[in-house]
Amino acid sequence: MIRMRNVSYRYPNMDGEWALREIDFSIEDGEYILVCGASGSGKSTLTYLFNGLIPHFFEGQLKGSVEVEGIYTREKRVSDLFPHVGLVLQNADAQLFNSTVENDIAFGLESLGLSGKEIDRRIRWIAKTLEIEDLLGRTPMALSGGEKHLVSIASVLCLDPSVVILDEPYAHLDWVGTRRIQEALSTIHQMGKTVVVIEQKIGRFIDDATRCLIMDGGMPIFNGSPKEAFEVLIREGLVPRYTKRKKRDRSGKEDLLVARSLSHRIETKDVLKEVSLELRKGETLAIVGRNGSGKTTLIKHFNGLLRPHSGELAFTGEDIRRKAPPEMAKAVGLSFQNPNDQFFKNRVKDELLVGAKILGKEDNKWIEELCDLFELRELLDRPPYRLSEGQKKRVALASILAHRPELLILDEPTVGQDGRFRKAMIDLVIALEERGITIIVITHDLEFAQAIADRWIVLHEGRIVADGSPQAIWGDERLIRLGAIGRPEEEMVEAFLES
């Protein structure tokens, strides 16, 4: 059982701002709690309280008391609490710090001082329970996102804690990875464990929870059943209800980008196989597919980061197969998943202008327009690293657009973003379309893809398996059975609300 009494907390150097405020909350044994909320609402901070990382690892000011399994966390160290409370971090690369999966699972067991025989027994047990026997000898680096999360869960669950906490386990996963983690969590819950899942991307797994807590501004604004929570989440914009997209006809327009039988190989693996597509000027295209289906490899050809092993590629009629990224940057802007890969200036306004200055395409009027569009005026003098995740994404996108490329490519723009940002992203894309920019969006978030694009291309194991309107593709049982696309969440939502 977890009991929090009048808990407030603030991180050091946060200018007096409280990350959590006056929280009174209890979790009974065997509950499955889903903690939702926007970015920066205090969800992760809440989890650090449960295993004593606050106040023992993070300094700062803590008021009130937290009691876990009858132990006051203030009085015990993290190393005393970890056999009771297992924490699975969002970043699996940090969670898995050993050279093999087996050694990673063994690490916590060795900390407990168990014998080699018992450690081996527990490794075999957890591997069988979570069906990861085939992964034991592999290095964590070589695992898929879903597999990494499963191993992270195993590394904690093998300690037999009574409470298991997971920080955004679904954030980077496609529908297949999501389903595997969802099943694993149901298994853990059925074992009688208390499960606490922190998540901002709400999916069909909400149905598994026994209770939901919605955080906002460091406080719970809702504590109740998942069904009621769902209605609150929709009302708060945390589960976005996208408006139906107006169809835009681009059939008469000329081709901007044409690929013919494009193939790419990495070592001995064919990552792209005979990919052919045409993109018309002014079109918004979504390239959808599972993680690892070749989406990012494909778009890296469009701005010269990769060269095809065979096939043809033309931009505005010109062969671009041998062009380098600095040559292509003027015409093609590519925004990658992680905005932190870009930032190296001390102020947002300097960061915005980096590309435009290098490419000699500074246009103050356009920059002003971008600042309004992306709501950056308040942020211009702030360091990019200090911004919230949503703000970082806005700055990164605006900096890609600062030299006004003809084609904008967005690689997984919704990963790690809350519902409000995802909804705002749709409006931004429409505004950019109106300014004549052609857009390609790479995503495995199919609801978002449906709301943002007129046309989908489905990539599966390096091949295009469908090309057409989202309405025509998403109803295709053949593609769903193939695993190329997931089932519409909309259906789940309707069924959930009706139940």
Place this chain on the structure above:
Amino acid sequence: MGPLDPRTRLALGLMAFGAVLIARNLETILVELVLLFIAIALFGMGKPWIRSLRLIGPMSGLVFAIALLSFDLQAALLLSIRLINLLTVSFVFFHAITPEEMGESLRKMGVPYEFGFILTTSMRYVPLIGQKIRHILDAQRSRGIDLRPKIKNARNFMALLMPLLVQSFVLSEELALAMESRGFGRKGRSSRRLYRLALWEYGLMIASLALLIGFAWWERG
């Protein structure tokens, strides 16, 4: 490599490094290269070694070219083949011992656990940092920032270094969180594997050391 205690593997690896560094004659270096090829074939490491040639090849080629311009063909061959030997010994060594085994060996040799752990964890994160560098390079080159290794691009490298530094700090903090949450530093830690040095392994290490000393004396002579 299973039957050998990691300490034996560590000691044999270090002696192999020593033997490569001691060798002075081209003939001896060539003999060492042949012996290394035999070892690679025996341990079934042929395919990964051929893949590692993508790194070994250009590096030794560069050394060969510089030495040929600065000295003569004999010196160029000697230096470049010695580099191949050195990199191949490293390749075999790191394939024959896992970071955890190395950490455990060091602990058994009296090195504090924390120090061994830092060493092994650094090895685990080398590929991840490599991946981060590739992502940052892709993001910055896509903005038109030229990061090809040229003198005129020197200032542009801030665009690589700053994001890498910031992300490495973030990763190190998250890593500390993960370690702390799984009992790092807790007293009474056990080890899953019990390593015991067999008598014949002591014999093997002593014989190898004697061979190394003999080899050094012969090379000097």
